[in-house]
Amino acid sequence: MLASDAATASFTSRMTKCCCSMYLGAPGVQRPGDHYNGIIRPYTIVSSSLELRKVAEADFPSRFGHFRILGFEGITDGEAEDAVVLKLGDITTPPPVLVRVHSQCLTGDVLHSLRCDCRAQLELALESIAMEGRGLLIYEQQEGRGIGLLNKLRAYELQDHGADTVEANEQLGFEADLRAYVMPAAILNFLGVRRVRLMSNNPGKIQALENAGVQVTERIPCLVDPIGSTEKYLLTKRKKMGHLLDPV
Numbered sequence: 001m002l003a004s005d006a007a008t009a010s011f012t013s014r015m016t017k018c019c020c021s022m023y024l025g026a027p028g029v030q031r032p033g034d035h036y037n038g039i040i041r042p043y044t045i046v047s048s049s050l051e052l053r054k055v056a057e058a059d060f061p062s063r064f065g066h067f068r069i070l071g072f073e074g075i076t077d078g079e080a081e082d083a084v085v086l087k088l089g090d091i092t093t094p095p096p097v098l099v100r101v102h103s104q105c106l107t108g109d110v111l112h113s114l115r116c117d118c119r120a121q122l123e124l125a126l127e128s129i130a131m132e133g134r135g136l137l138i139y140e141q142q143e144g145r146g147i148g149l150l151n152k153l154r155a156y157e158l159q160d161h162g163a164d165t166v167e168a169n170e171q172l173g174f175e176a177d178l179r180a181y182v183m184p185a186a187i188l189n190f191l192g193v194r195r196v197r198l199m200s201n202n203p204g205k206i207q208a209l210e211n212a213g214v215q216v217t218e219r220i221p222c223l224v225d226p227i228g229s230t231e232k233y234l235l236t237k238r239k240k241m242g243h244l245l246d247p248v
């Protein structure tokens, strides 16, 4: 049996109705992946609000460890979102696997920005997963807590004139945080992962995954030391967004 077939079988047997009104895995709506002309047909999971499709899986050696990389596409009300998953080791057997849901930060992750702690958190998560020998990194395209790259740069401009990260988003007409974590929850369900140890400082993320039917058995802090350029940003996240940033 192909690894991809196994993933589908596991998903089929574990699907439940999520509390976030997604109905995942309803009988008859899945189209199991199969091969034709040497190409793996993507799986499609249709729900009332989200259609999740695994489009690719490949070998992924990295400087943190030797992962598998998986590509997912989610479509909600005609809007498409992509997500990438790095998977290491056996993720479905006990104890619950270590999971990091990381929102894309091009400026931090790629351009090494020190306005935020995103890249440091990403590296800490990958190091932690590698150290345990198993785990998942779900990388969501939710730049700027969901407002998009260019709006994030507009928010930076406002911050340069005195706004904090929450005020800047609000001045642009957005909520402080637009992320709902529906797609990460659907991906975990797809992979047959029902219980996780979540690496996060964000109580809202934990609640969202729990609401979507993923049991968070433990929160693992994802703390990096503040530096001069991230101090105000992290203070705002702690005071206004309830992030748990004190050392434990």
Ligand SMILES: [Zn+2]
Binding pocket: 105, 107, 108, 109, 116, 117, 118, 119
């Ligand atoms: Zn960032």
